[in-house]
Amino acid sequence: MLETMECSQDEKTGVPTWLERMFAASKFYGACEDGCLKPAKYYCTVCMIIVCEDRMEQDHKSRGHSILTAYKSSGVAALRIEDLQQVWDWTGIQQYTINRRPIVYVNQKGGIHRSGSPNGDAKCKTCQYKILAPSNFCSVECKVKAVLEKIEERKAEALNQARRKLEMTDSESPSDAPAKIAAGKSFRKRPRKQSNPRRSPLF
Structure with missing residues (x-):
């Protein structure tokens, strides 16, 4: 279940910070930080x-925070498409079904010893896990990495384009060059000093 969260179109097509950091957090269904026995699935x-139900209710939901379940x-941890599509563009990820609800897996499924379904006619663009076309990714994590x-x-x-533009600007000569100075023409404001000064007349 997803508590109401407004999301801009840029965040849906890009990777919002909260989604990028999801994979740096502890794994879903691992031990909660407070040491309780309930699974951390929120x-x-x-x-x-990622927190357990008790911490979610006390510290997060009560403050109006947005929660993904x-x-x-x-x-394996998965997210319901009906929840995820409200905040992020999940398209391109292999879809599965749990309790008649469409889901996508959270974490990367491919690896050295995991090649996916033998019936897969496509491969995840990130981890090469076998999936069904026209999907491009096996999980949310793989699409996030690709984006x-x-x-x-x-x-x-x-x-690189900005650097090339700057280099071209520096290498080009000015288009509006000043008019050529006429040969022999001087722009001195004061006349040159006489080479042979005249003596003043004697009285």
């Missing part, structure tokens, strides 16, 4: 931490 998008599917990489490439290209 993510506060304001504080950007992770569900377990085949022992961040694309953003960095665009920044680098913009910086």
